[in-house]
Amino acid sequence: MESKTMKLSITFGVFVLLPLIASANNVHVNYTEEFVDSYKSIEVKDIYKLISDVPNICANETLTLEFSSSLTLKGSFIGAPTIKCITMRTSKLSMISGAFNNLTDLKYLDLRKNSIDPSDLFAFGPLPKVKVLLLGDQSYSYSRETIVNDIYPELEYLNLKNTGISSLSSIQENPFPKLKYLNLAKNRRQLSLSAICDSLTHLDLSDNKIDRYTPRFSNLSFLWLDNNNIKEIGDYGLGLTGLKQLEILSIVNNQIRSISRRAFSNLANLRYLNMSYNLLSSFSLTSELEYLKSLEILALDHNSFEEVPKLSTSNMTILTLKCNNITHLTVNSFVNVTNLRKLDLSNNRISFLHPDVFQNQGLLEELRLNNNEIDYLPVDWSKPLKNLRYLNLSKNKFVSLESLLYSSLPSSLKMLHFAGNNLLYLKKSILQMIPDNLTIYLTNGAESERCSSPSSLTTNSESRYKYYYDYQLYEIPKDLVKSDTIKSIFLRENKISEVHKDVFKNAPNLECVDLTQNRIMLNQLKIQHDRLKTLILDNQQSSETVDMSSNEIDYLVDSKAALPNLRTLSLRGANLFQNMSNLENLNLGYNQLQEVPYLVYLNHLKQLSLNYNYITEFINMNMPNSLRVLSLKGNGITTIDKLAFSNLYQLQALDLSENQIQSLPDGWDESLQMLGHLNLRMNKFLNIQSMMIKYLPNLEEFYMQFISWTVLFVFLFVMEPSAEQGPTPWRPKLGGLSNEENQIISNNFEKDGAEFHGKQWTIRSTTTRRPIVSTRKPPVTQTSVCPIIECIPSTILNLSNTGLKRVGDDFIDSSNTRELYLDNNEITEFSPIAIMSLTMLEVLSLCENNLTTENILWFKEHKTLRKLIIDDNKRRAEDMSIRKTLQSLPKLRELSLRRNAISRFEVSVKKFAPGLILFDLSGNDIESTDFLDDLPGTLSVLRLDDNAIFKIRENVLNNLTSLSLSGNKFKQLCRDEYESSNSLDLKGMRKLVSLNMSRNDIDTVSDGAFMDTVNLVTLDLSGNELKSLPKDVFHGLNKLKELRLNDNKLVAVPNVCPLNSLKLLDLSSNVIEAVADLNFCSTMYVETILLANNHILHVVDNAFVSLQRLRTLDLSKNLIDKLPMTLITNSRQLEVLSLKDNMITDIDELYSYNTIRLVAEQYTLQKLHLEGNPFVSHKIGYMPNLTILLKERNEHPLKVVNATDSNPKANNKDDDSDESSSNDS
Secondary structure, eight states: OHHHHHHHHHHHHHHHHOGGGOOOOOOOOOHHHHHSTTSOSOOOTTTOOTTOSOOOTTTTOEEEEEOSSOEEEOTTOOOOTTOOEEEEEOSSEEEOTTTTTTOTTOOEEEOOSSOOOGGGTTTTOOOTTOOEEEOOOOOOSSOEEEEEOSOOTTOOEEEOTTSOEEEEEESSSOSOTTOOEEEOTTOOSOOBOTTOOTTOOEEEOOSSOOSOBOOOOTTOOEEEOOSSOOOEESTTSBOOTTOTTOOEEEOOSSOOOEEOTTTTTTOTTOOEEEOOSSOOOTTTOSSGGGGOTTOOEEEOOSSOOSSOOOOOOTTOOEEEOOSSOOOEEOTTTTTTOTTOSEEEOOSSOOOEEOTTTTTTOTTOOEEEOOSSOOOOOOTTTTTTOTTOOEEEOOSSOOOOSHHHHTTTOOTTOOEEEOTTSOOOOOOHHHHTTSOTTOEEEOSTTSOOOOTTSOOOSSOTTTOOEEEOTTOOOSSOOTTSOOOSSOOEEEOOSSOOOOBOTTTTTTOTTOOEEEOOSSOOOGGGBOOBOSSOOEEEOTTOTTOOOOOGGGOOOOHHHHOOOBOTTOOEEEOTTSOOOOOOTTOOEEEOOSSOOSSOOOOTTOTTOOEEEOTTSOOOEEOSOOSOTTOSEEEOTTSOOOEEOTTTTTTOTTOOEEEOOSSOOOOOOTTTTTTOTTOOEEEOOSSOOOSSGGGOOOOOTTOOEEEEOOTTOTTOOOOEEEEOOOSSOSSEEOOEEETTOOHHHHHHHHHHHHHHTOEEOSSOEEEEEOOSSOOBOOOSSOOTTOOOOOGGGOOOOOOEEEOTTSOOOEEOTTOOOBSSOOEEEOOSSOOOEEOTTTTTTBTTOOEEEOOSOOOOGGGTTOOOOOSSOOEEEOOSOOOOOSOOEEOOOSSOOTTOOEEEOTTSOOOEEOOOHHHHOTTOOEEEOTTSOOOOOGGGGGOOTTOOEEEOOSSOOOOBOTTSSTTOSEEEOTTSOOOEEESSOOSSSSEEEOTTOTTOOEEEOOSSOOOEEOTTTTSSOTTOOEEEOOSSOOOOOOTTTTTTOTTOOEEEOOSSOOSSOOOOTTOTTOOEEEOOSSOOOOBOTTSSOTTOOOOEEEOOSSOOOOBOTTTTTTOTTOOEEEOOSSOOOSOOHHHHHHOSSOOEEEOTTSOOOOOGGGGSHHHHHHHHHHOOOOEEEOTTOOOOEEEEOOOTTOEEEOOOOTTSOOEEEEOTTTOTTGGGOOOOOSSOOTTTO
């Protein structure tokens, strides 16, 4: 261990003195695995997306540090301004504020498993750029309060799982302004979250002791509360009011018995609900689910239902009710769930099915009725099931197959499971009745799960993976998985010490088993499986240690494992090894090997990783000649023998990076004729000559780095071969450089005397600014393990923020790159043929550079480019016109030239981009619109916001579906008439769906202006000078859903009655004085009306009563002096009413007996905002379901009078809300 500590201290010195040679390992930030590891089995891909396809934020700048002892981090303990990601592991870690101050570009920090005291979790101080912070799994035995003293302005993902936190508070008002993902699972205690702001979208509170919780995050989309002590969904358990954005809710394995009547009333967007493993019964769910209009997946397994609960959600596609006590299925059981695709009723007590039970399930594809008490099926019971493909009737009470076939099975059925029934006979004539396309399973191989096992929402016929992370398993149950489709089983972080012989016999197609972090002794590994290809035994907690240097391996005798088809064995960090026939992939990284083990007898081995061991010499030939990939990264190798690779003639990839090699012997590469990938980064080579590369004819990718080459600023350059045969000197062609600069570098190569031989290949030279480089092969340091965690090579090349100044001809040669980002550089010249060698390029972004405006579109024709973004160009000149292009871009579909100070655009768009769909010129200084006369017919979206445009000729925009002219100089909207020179003629714009004319000077809209725009869905006229509108100006706009007229000078509500599809009407910030009962019509379906910041004195009693779908009404910041009681008591659908900042002085009428009775019996109002009104005193009474928000004014001290005459129970009601309301004041 002493040598290891010394090695790390040397690494620190290198980082402080030479930050340009930071480790370049890619850190794949898998948010899904980090965030949802407590929710193992869900696999509903169309809903459960999270952000599984995460970009590599580390940009090749990472540092991993491991210490065997405790460590204290002092201020600025490391100086490396280029490092973006750090992972640190110690036995115990303590820190002081400022520990990471010198890491100015740090974006990812992983401090998990360091035994940090809960009170010190944020002791490191501010992290201004960190987006991902992992502090979980500290395994502290006692709980403490965690206080956040600093602000983390960019933090989006925070992992505090299993840290011992009892509460999370802050001295800052909002310490995490951008936080979206928060994992607080496995803290096993009630939690207080006062430090978390409203930006949160994903919250995991699984495995705690929560019995009562009301989240206050209005943007929350995903909420996990599995394995807690919640007994009720409602005010006295889990409160869900205010979670209007919630899509995923999991409350598995609590103690829920009851659900309040309106508990789900705000969850209109909920798509997935799992309440399995609770105590729900038929009395718990009566009509509560009717509010979940968007619900697609409902799981109610392992409850106490005796009948199917009332379901009225037409969008539901998956329903699972297995392991309940349901005895019969009636004609009304599923009458309202017409879109079901999968239905699981297994493991109940069903004995009766009504003939019409599935009358509305024409879309059902999968039906599970196994493990019930069914002995017959009615004739024509399945007649409506036209799409049924899978039916499981195993383990029921059928005595013959004949009765089933006579019940008219659907012709679409492909698979029928019928095992476990007491069949008395099976006639040959019966078998002849089976349709050709139907397979019937009569053996015990059919899948059936016990009710004691955790369940998956996906069907076993589709599922390929099973997860049992941290299930506290001491052994693997023999019937853990029964499926012929399961290919991967993950049993990480359990306490398994023995693997029995036939433990996976019921998964015949199993290919991958992951047993990382268990307690398996090698002599207890008895697994036998014919098809297993990958076995992962990383980091066994009490495994036997084998001295690899002795080569006295005898574990083949001790182990009774029989795995003839094993292809991958991973033993990372476990200090043990075992030989198995046909082994193809072997990972021995992160051990303490001092020399290469003897592996010659593994004659099928193809991939070998010996990363991060203690090998210092590579002189013998202990490896089989079958090797294709070999990685010796991060050892301490100083010497490599000339014959070290002499038998590896099939080797295709070799990684020798992060060693101490100063030179390679002449002829070392003579046998490596197949080598295509060579990595020599982070060694001590001083020049190319010392590498002695001569005999690599197939080399395509070569990674190198020289400490002395600090002058290089290019990243990719291509070596072009000579026509002559044999070893010849090479001159590199350096992309992006001038001829003079090419010559200088070529001379350096020639001066070094390097000789290269072979085909065209690419050198990737690492400098102080590293891009993310796409490669066709995965890194050689990785061996392929289970399919679900394999990496796919990137097709994105990101050279942003690299200081590039010129981009020369064909500066990158790649047939794989599809997206190229060169943003935020200093590029002044961009060659017209710079991207010609990127033959598959689809996206090019050149934002924030110094290109000349006149040549901003100077490109040679490119066959595949679809999207071109050149925004925020920094160069300014006297003439900012674009007058010419070089050639066309025939496949271009999107062109963005925003905020470039362009004064004139004179290019023929039709010729330059004949297939253009979206064109954005917003934020420029354009006045003339002559270029609009020559637009391609494909253009549908045009954005010209924030220019100086005041006129557009008629009939030139008739093909558009979206037009945005916000922030220009128009004064009039008209049709076929010109009362003003600053007008927009809407004649002929019949395809227009969205029109934005906000922030102009419009004071007139002509009668009939919108006569042709009959397909408008959104219309924005906000921020203009409108005082009135013609009575019938909106006639014919039957599809309009959003109308924004805010920030004008309207004195009255315009006639919006013709807008019978309108959902949102914004009239805020005008000078409207009254709202009459004739302003709105009963035919309107408007849901939101905003009338804030007007001059309204009072509200007519019936002004809004006719609006049967109105849910939100904002009357704040007006002059209203009396509560509109008719509006409060008679609006049937109104949920939110805001009367903030008015002149209301008396609200006692709210608590009258009559009002309380009407509230309780008739209406839906949930929130009433009365903040900022000058009432002096008010009563407090019980108002069911209604939250009243009050705000006291300092100049009017509030006197509270108990209204016990209205509700005798009011004084006994608990105060547990964080809002001032009538329920808890």
